[in-house]
Amino acid sequence: MTTAARPMRADARRNYERLLAVARDAITEHGAEVSLDDIARRAHVGPGTLYRHFPNRDALLAAVLADWAEELRRQGDELVADPDPAGALDRWLHLLLGHLGTYRGLAAAILASAGDDESALGHACQPMHDTGRTLVDRARTAGTVRSELTAADVHRMVHGIALITENLPDRAAAADRMLTVLVAGLRPPPDAAAGH
Amino acid sequence: MTTAARPMRADARRNYERLLAVARDAITEHGAEVSLDDIARRAHVGPGTLYRHFPNRDALLAAVLADWAEELRRQGDELVADPDPAGALDRWLHLLLGHLGTYRGLAAAILASAGDDESALGHACQPMHDTGRTLVDRARTAGTVRSELTAADVHRMVHGIALITENLPDRAAAADRMLTVLVAGLRPPPDAAAGH
């Protein structure tokens, strides 16, 4: 309909794959803010070639994260099928936080791209946001999440935890402590349903 | 002892003041990541002059934030004097979050400088961190904050909230919702002291 007018030329496909592989390594090693020209150099390709295949950093990130996002979507779908709203949400938040720790700078990039229709990364993360919305909404309906909270609020907070812990020496432990606080704080205050 | 070998030369003092004033405006308008060369230009001063007075962005930020930090310290001291540990901490976190919203990029800058002895900004924020530590420690001792949490954890989370809300259209409201979650989540689980 819109794309795939013709299969890629062989050299183009080669370069595309090579760039993707190099980018994955570079981002693993140096975080999501690694120099793009550097990736091009490491892939033995001119900057023009990189920018032709990936118009901007977001697009490259989105391509690198394709599997990542797919895995998250899959696991999210399982949780959506889980009959326990509170437990499923809890596990989802842990899952999400773990995934956000995969690369440095990832949470910041996703946060910045959220809600931007132009952003390839934003598009790539849509399933993730959808899953979150489903789980949060369901939990709120079940009364295990404060009524005033948006699904976006909750996701944003998880991203925030990833953000503020990513340079800590005891990252995982600190992130865990904070997520515990978040999960506990999500619940409505005990006397919320009592009054009136 | 260490500093103030001699009063500043008149032209130096003039430039210093002018840079500070221009920087305050620029940061208010464009956030903490505004171009330093641009600040120099606006102050009708060469980049060299700016960098002589403020060796790096942190130093400039620290100077701009001097009043800000002092005000926070003052209000923090009042809260330290408050006999109610839980209430004082609650008010402190609100206060802190409000202050962190003063300039865009502020929370990120402070977060990055925290625990760096070389950083002028880190040094400028020391009183803020001290106040936080006092209030959190006291509240934890009083049993209104989970025992596993560090004062740094709590501060970091407030910074996180500032960070993730700073570009939202309904910043203040979202920040409020999230701080409510944080404050609620800080409390130990109801059955924590019961068992055993």
Added chain:
DNA sequence: TTGTCAACCGGAGACAGTCTCCGTATTCTG
């Protein structure tokens, strides 16, 4: 195989930002 052309490559270079070096200018001091 060869010719043709659309598709693709790569790198020069424009632009913006950080930060330094050092010849020149200004201020202070006696």
Added chain:
DNA sequence: CAGAATACGGAGACTGTCTCCGGTTGACAA
């Protein structure tokens, strides 16, 4: 007012982003 101490400022080195376009390569038909 002269000399010394201090400060100025801008050229420019460096890094990173991103574009433009002359030259090259691969796909396909003849």
